[in-house]
Amino acid sequence: MGKRITIDPITRIEGHLRIEVEVEGGKVKNAWSSGQMFRGIEMILKGRDPRDAHHFVQRSCGVCTYTHALSSVRAVEAAVGVKIPENARIIRNLLHGAQFQHDHIVHFYHLHALDWVDIVSALKADPAKTAQLSDNVSNAPWGGSAYFRQVKERLQTFVDSGQLGPFNNAYWGHPAYKLPPEANLMAASHYIEALRLQAKAVKMHAIFGGKNPHLQSLVVGGVTSVRDLNPDRIGQFLYLWKETQKFVKDVYVPDLLTVASFYKDWGAIGGTTNFLCWGDLPESDKEPESLFMPRGVMMKRDLKGVKMSDQEKVTEHVKHGWYEDGDAKHPSKGETKPQHGEYKPEAKYSWLKAPRYDGEPCEVGPLARVLVAYAKGKKEIKDVVESTLKKLNVPVDALFSTLGRTAARGLETLVIGDAMEGWIMQLVGNVKKGDTQTYQSWKMPDKGMGYGLNDVARGALGHWIEIENKKIKNYQYVVPSTWNLGPRCEKGKLGPVEESLIGTPVADPKRPLEILRTVHSFDPCIACGVHVIDPDSNQVYKVRVV
Numbered sequence: 001m002g003k004r005i006t007i008d009p010i011t012r013i014e015g016h017l018r019i020e021v022e023v024e025g026g027k028v029k030n031a032w033s034s035g036q037m038f039r040g041i042e043m044i045l046k047g048r049d050p051r052d053a054h055h056f057v058q059r060s061c062g063v064c065t066y067t068h069a070l071s072s073v074r075a076v077e078a079a080v081g082v083k084i085p086e087n088a089r090i091i092r093n094l095l096h097g098a099q100f101q102h103d104h105i106v107h108f109y110h111l112h113a114l115d116w117v118d119i120v121s122a123l124k125a126d127p128a129k130t131a132q133l134s135d136n137v138s139n140a141p142w143g144g145s146a147y148f149r150q151v152k153e154r155l156q157t158f159v160d161s162g163q164l165g166p167f168n169n170a171y172w173g174h175p176a177y178k179l180p181p182e183a184n185l186m187a188a189s190h191y192i193e194a195l196r197l198q199a200k201a202v203k204m205h206a207i208f209g210g211k212n213p214h215l216q217s218l219v220v221g222g223v224t225s226v227r228d229l230n231p232d233r234i235g236q237f238l239y240l241w242k243e244t245q246k247f248v249k250d251v252y253v254p255d256l257l258t259v260a261s262f263y264k265d266w267g268a269i270g271g272t273t274n275f276l277c278w279g280d281l282p283e284s285d286k287e288p289e290s291l292f293m294p295r296g297v298m299m300k301r302d303l304k305g306v307k308m309s310d311q312e313k314v315t316e317h318v319k320h321g322w323y324e325d326g327d328a329k330h331p332s333k334g335e336t337k338p339q340h341g342e343y344k345p346e347a348k349y350s351w352l353k354a355p356r357y358d359g360e361p362c363e364v365g366p367l368a369r370v371l372v373a374y375a376k377g378k379k380e381i382k383d384v385v386e387s388t389l390k391k392l393n394v395p396v397d398a399l400f401s402t403l404g405r406t407a408a409r410g411l412e413t414l415v416i417g418d419a420m421e422g423w424i425m426q427l428v429g430n431v432k433k434g435d436t437q438t439y440q441s442w443k444m445p446d447k448g449m450g451y452g453l454n455d456v457a458r459g460a461l462g463h464w465i466e467i468e469n470k471k472i473k474n475y476q477y478v479v480p481s482t483w484n485l486g487p488r489c490e491k492g493k494l495g496p497v498e499e500s501l502i503g504t505p506v507a508d509p510k511r512p513l514e515i516l517r518t519v520h521s522f523d524p525c526i527a528c529g530v531h532v533i534d535p536d537s538n539q540v541y542k543v544r545v546v
Contacts (some may be wrong), residue, residue: 017033017034017035017485017519017524018033018034018343019031019032019033019034019497019501019515019519020032020034020345021501021504021506021512021515023506023509026505026506026507027503027504027505027506028501028502028503028504028506028515029502030502031494031497031498031499031501031502032345032349032487032498033350033352033485033486033487033495033497033498034343034349034350034351034352034487035350035351035352035481035482035485035486041056041057041059041060042334042336042474042475042476042477043336044056045057045472045475046472046473046474046475047471047472048471048472049470049471049472050076050079050080050220050444050465050467050470050471050472051076051219051220051444053072053075053076053463053465053472053475054068054069054070054072054073054076054218054220055069055214057069057071057072057463057477058072058213058214058215059214060479061525063103063213063525064099064103064456064457064458064525065212065213065214065215066095066096066099066205066209066212066213066215066218067096067099067454067456067457067461068461068463068477068479069215069218070092070095070096070218070452070454070456071452071453071454071461071462071463071477072452072463072465072477073218073219073220073452074450074451074452074453074454074463075450075451075452075463075464075465076220076450076452076465076467077220077221077450077452078450078451078452079445079448079449079450079465079466079467080220080442080443080444080445080448080450080467081442081445081448082220082221082440082442083285083440084221084222084223084439084440085222085437085438085439085440086285086430086435087222087223087229087427087430087435087436087437087438088221088222088223088437088438088439088440089282089285090423090426090427090430091208091217091223091225091427091438092218092223093281093282093283093292093420093423094204094208094237094420094423094424094427095204095205095208095209095215096280096281096454096456097281097416097417097419097420097423098201098204098205098241098244098420099205099456099457100412100413100416100417100457101201101204101241101244101245101248101413101416101417101420102198102201102202102204102205102244103457104252104366104409104410104412104413104457105194105197105198105201105244105247105248105252105413106194106198107409107457107523108194108252108255108256108406108409108410109190109191109194109195110191110194110195110198111520111523112406112520112521112523113187113191113259114170115513115516115517115520116177116179116187116259116263116517117177117179117183117184117187117188117191117259118172118173118174118177118179118184119155119170119172119184119188120159120172120173121172121173121177121179121181121184122151122152122155122181122184122185122187122188123152123155123156123159123181124181125148125152125180125181125182125184125185126181126182127145127146127148127149127152127185128145129182130145130148130182130185130186131143131144131145131147131148133182133183133186134148134186137254137255137257137258138186138190138250138251138254138255138258139249139250139251139254140190140193140250140251141250142189142193147189148185148186148189151185151188151189151192152185155185155188171511171513174507174508174511174513175507175508176507176513176514176517177513178262178263179259179262183258183259183262186255186258187255187259190251190255193251194247194251194252197243197244197247200240200243200244201240201243201244203240204237204240204241204244207228207233207236207237207240208223208225208228208233208237219439220442221439221440221441221442222437222438222439222440223438223439224438224439225438226436226437226438226439229427229431229436229438230431231431234424234427234428234431237424238424241417241420241421241424244417245417245418245420245421248410248413248414248417249414252410252413252414253410253411253414256406256407256410257388257391257392260392260403260406260407261392263403264392264394264398264403266401266402266403266517267394267397267398267399267401267403267404268397268398268401269401269402269403269503269504269505269514269518270401270402270403270405270500270501270504270517270518270521271400271401271402271404271500272361272363272400272496272499272500273299273300273301273361273499274297274298274299274300274357274360274361274362274363275297275298275362275363275364275367275368275371275372276296276297276298276309276357276362276363276364276368276460276483277293277294277295277296277297277309277364277368277369277372277455277459277460278295278309278311278453278454278455278460278461278462279291279293279294279295279296279369279372279453279455280292280293280453280454280455280456281293281416281419288308292416292419293369293373293412293416293455294372294373294376294378295308295309295372296308296309296372296375296376297309297357297362297372298368298371298372298375299360301400303371303374303375303396304375306372306375306376309357311331311451311453311462312330313357313358314330314331314355314356314357314462314478315328315329315330315355315356315359316328316329316330316331316334316353316354316355316356316478317353317354317355317356317489317490318353318354319348319354319488319489319490320347320348320349320350320354320487320488320489321348321350321351321352321353321354321486321487322338322339322340322341322348322350322351323335323336323337323338323339323353324337324338324339328356328489328490331451331462331464331476331477331478332449332451332464332466332474332476333474334464334474334476336476338351349487350486350487352481352482352485352486352487353478353482353486354486354487354488354489354490354495355478355482355483355486356489356493359491360493361483361486361489361493361494361495361496361499362460362483362496363459363483363484363496363500363522364455364458364459364460364480364483364484364496365405365408365409365457365458365459365460365480365484365522365523366405366408366409366411366412366457366459367399367404367405367408367409368459368460369408369412369455369459370385370399370408370411370412371399371408374399380415380418380419381411381412381415384411384414384415385399385411388407388411402500402517402518402521405521405522406521409523444467444470445467445470446467446468446469446470447467447468447469448465448466448467449464449465449466449467450464450465451463451464451465456480457523458479458480458481458484458522458523458525459480459481459483459484460478460480460483461477461478461479461480462477462478463475463476463477464476464477479525480525481522481524481525483496484496484497484522484524485497485522485524496522497518497519497522497524500518500522501515501518501519504518
């Protein structure tokens with residue numbers, strides 16, 4: 001029997017996640033993903049006014065709050081039969097695009113980079129050589145020997161004080177780190193600069209959303225931003241978009257390519273089999289035809305066999321979740337009946353249900369979206385994917401991996417960010433014509449059923465609502481991290497994260513950096529101890545991680 005490694009809770013994510021793996025012969029042989037938190041918002045919503053639903057579901061998360069509100073209002077709009085004005089659609093797209101820009105930058109630099117970048121190694125870097133490297137691979141507006149010497153001195157101050165702050169309790173010096181000191185110093189400096197940038201980028205939500213997190217401008221029927229449709233407000237948004245997109249082009253994507261060039265072997269590690277996306281960013285009221293990021297499902301990595309995804313084929317399984325036993329159900333008929341018990345990998349071991357599409361587990365998120373768009377021949381995606389594969393000199397199969405998942409997140413940020421300029425100009429054109437309508441009035445029916453689909457930073461999101469006597473009779477939603485981090489289903493099929501960990505090399509069971517690398521690549525949104533159990537000696541190692 002191999003070593004049993006338990007990482008609980010996982011850090012650099014939102015929420016509480018436990019990952020347990022068996023390691024044999026230096027590789028992961030088996031894996032279990034366990035969501036460790038129950039909220040039950042679906043239960044809280046019963047009997048409430050449908051118009052209030054999006055305010056509650058936003059509180060599911062403090063990171064991707066706008067996206068839940070968007071799915072929720074879409075579900076209610078479908079149930080009551082209202083079509084939103086063009087300006088409302090554009091503003092929703094701009095808010096969603098801003099979410100992608102901000103969220104993906106934060107993920108790469110502040111949640112995922114430390115899996116690839118050895119901060120302490122940067123102390124060995126030559127600032128002059130780092131400046132030369134930066135000039136060769138990046139168009140960052142900062143640099144030079146003096147700049148990188150200053151960054152190195154700041155890091156040295158952290159180390160000398162014994163207080164590494166955000167870089168504390170990590171696996172520095174781990175053999176899985178491959179970047180040379182100069183690349184580590186450059187990446188560390190960009191980590192700091194990204195902190196400054198993301199604080200500006202988040203303001204885009206405040207311009208048309210009122211605040212962040214938990215935007216207030218979304219309503220069933222449109223948005224309440226009509227007073228903000230003036231040159232000054234649009235100009236503020238445009239300025240922040242330009243600065244953010246410049247960072248994506250000049251820093252984020254070049255950093256992604258630089259880091260990836262040292263980790264090409266990870267183009268064959270951490271992959272899954274099936275991929276699902278609902279698509280999003282509609283460019284007219286015709287869906288799914290007008291979705292900028294297309295809808296689709298890919299089974300068995302078949303790039304030539306992409307089909308249109310259908311929400312009717314979704315079911316949720318509870319055999320291995322802490323819920324009352326029952327048959328797999330479509331979300332519109334779903335039930336949330338919690339029944340907590342012991343953690344038993346062979347039985348029930350997670351608060352997450354197990355979503356399945358046509359009976360199969362599916363990865364959702366940036367990689368799924370990019371694969372579907374690439375397979376469907378969407379030019380913007382196809383061009384950047386092929387260019388990236390060529391620059392890295394890796395085959396298309398390398399996309400099906402931890403490296404591919406990380407790259408896809410950056411590439412779609414670039415593409416969606418570029419598209420935002422056109423939406424801003426459409427909004428400007430409408431205002432110039434005197435069209436400032438952002439809301440369509442409607443009446444609440446006695447009964448209704450509807451669903452709202454979107455594809456958010458972390459993947460496919462769906463909300464389903466049933467209205468009776470003008471109140472919420474039933475409400476269910478299936479979120480990206482449930483798709484990705486859910487447990488086995490009633491047929492014993494592993495969830496995507498569980499599947500992705502099988503075969504992962506683990507150089508040091510006491511410091512399972514490689515496991516964190518793949519788990520973080522999914523950007524879990526479900527916090528910091530690692531427990532490594534050696535079944536041969538029954539010894540337990542406790543290792544804190546950042």
